[in-house]
Every structure is written in C-alpha cells, then in structure tokens.
C-alpha cells in the first residue's frame with residue numbers, strides 16, 4: 427500500500443494554492459499540520475480525487491489517480507472539512523443512504539453499519555434525528571460514513587473543530603486504533619491533535635511542504651532554541667514583533683514569554699525544553715508565514 431505525491435502544484439486562476447509538494451506515504455497516521463491557507467484542504471481534495479493537480483502526479487499503488495480515479499475511490503474514506511449531515515435523518519438512515527451511494531449491497535451495508543455504530547458508540551442514538559446531535563456526535567457519524575467501505579486510505583480534514591476536550595481525545599484514540607492496516611491522513615492546525623498519534627508529521631505553509639519528519643526529530647531540531655524571557659507587560663508587543671512567541675503567561679514577577687529563536691533574545695533569558703509546538707512555530711515562521 428503506497429500513496430505517492432510527486433511535485434504536485436495547484437493554481438486557481440493566478441492564485442497558487444500548492445507549490446511542488448512531494449511525499450511518499452505508507453500505512454500509519456500522518457499528521458498534516460499548517461496554518462490557515464497553507465494548502466492542506468487543497469491537497470486533501472486532490473487526494474480524494476475531487477480535484478486534479480495543475481501539474482505533478484499522485485499515484486496510488488503505482489496508478490495515476492487523475493487517470494483512473496475509480497481505483498482509489500473504491501478504497502477511499504474521506505471526511506471533508508465542511509462535512510454536513512441531513513438533520514432530518516437518523517444515523518441509521520444517513521449511513522444507509524451513504525452506503526447505497528458507495529455501491530455497497532444492502533446486506534453488507536447493514537452488517538457494516540451496525541459494526542460502525544457500535545465502534546463509534548452511536549448504537550443507542552441510532553434512531554434519533556441528527557439535527558439534535560452535538561458536534562462530537564456528528565463527527566462520529568462523519569467518521570462512520572468514511573469507514574463504510576473499510577478504506578485503505580482514510581483522509582480526515584480538520585476533524586476536531588467544534589469538539590470538546592473529551593471528544594477530541596476519544597477521536598484521536600479512535601484514529602490511532604484504525605491506523606494499523608491503512609494510511610490515515612489527519613489534517614489540522616492544532617499541534618496537540620497529531621502529537622500523540624502521528625508517528626510522522628508533515629508541516630505545510632504557503633502552499634509548500636516545509637518538512638516531513640518524526641515528532642522526536644522535530645522537537646530535537648529546536649533544542650537550545652526555546653527561551654524563557656521574563657518581561658514587563660509593556661515590552662510584550664515589541665517582543666512579539668521581533669521574535670516567534672510560543673506563549674506568554676502572566677506571573678507575579680512579570681510576563682513569562684516563551685520565545686523560539688536561534689539567538690538568546692535577552693541577556694537573562696533561560697533555555698527551556700523544546701516541544702512540538704515550538705518546532706512547528708519555528709518551521710512555519712522561518713518561511714515568513716503566520717503560524
């Protein structure tokens with residue numbers, strides 16, 4: 427099982443959304459991190475065969491998906507960023523409908539839907555109208571529809587938007603448990619969404635792939651670049667303009683500003699252990715993008 431993205435670019439009129447992105451993916455979760463407008467959704471839509479690259483090629487097990495999209499579609503599960511449900515349907519009716527759209531036989535669909543409702547903890551609510559569901563419950567229905575055909579490639583675009591912290595954790599665990607025999611691509615701008623579950627992380631900014639690496643290596647790459655600076659409140663804005671600020675916490679002795687910088691920002695700055703968030707900020711801002 428292999429998904430290869432080769433020098434893919436996408437332009438909309440004169441606007442470049444994606445610029446020469448190359449990646450080779452094997453089974454497991456890959457976290458796709460990037461600020462708003464980085465090109466993540468554009469890439470996801472091309473992987474989901476909804477759009478085609480302007481230049482470059484995407485192959486699924488060696489087959490060009492622009493030429494033969496149906497080969498990948500049979501094995502694809504996709505939860506788009508703007509996934510909507512029909513409020514007047516129940517999960518059972520909605521999943522039945524989606525299964526029919528995906529060409530599953532009624533018998534296979536019924537077995538699979540029951541399995542998924544169980545896995546996603548929706549069995550008790552199978553006959554309630556979706557209109558009354560919470561954001562987290564709707565996301566679980568979205569995930570259920572993306573898994574109907576037991577896909578080898580699962581693409582989830584910003585899936586945790588609108589979820590509460592508990593739902594977010596449960597959702598991450600679910601994705602982890604699904605990743606053994608498939609490629610799972612999880613796109614987000616929230617570092618903690620991918621930190622615990624993605625053994626590899628791709629960072630995008632301004633339509634480019636900034637880096638593709640393991641979280642440990644990313645964290646290591648900013649060791650001795652993360653500083654704690656204690657500053658008066660009046661100096662915060664100036665600091666923010668000059669440096670990449672990871673966080674600022676008000677304490678009794680002043681503001682503790684966490685700065686990611688190659689050089690010591692001020693004489694009494696002290697080094698802090700680096701985190702994935704620091705590495706992400708460092709990589710994205712080094713491209714001149716706003717994290």
Ligand SMILES: Nc1ncnc2c1ncn2[C@@H]1O[C@H](COP(=O)(O)OP(=O)(O)OP(=O)(O)O)[C@@H](O)[C@H]1O
Pocket residue numbers: 438441442443460461462463464465466467468469615
């Ligand atoms: N259909 C389109 N027509 C014109 N420009 C587009 C279109 N789709 C995306 N873009 C532009 O391409 C760039 C990348 O957008 P994209 O939605 O892929 O980014 P993203 O990383 O997914 O960000 P977000 O998290 O905000 O969705 C943005 O500047 C966006 O305005």
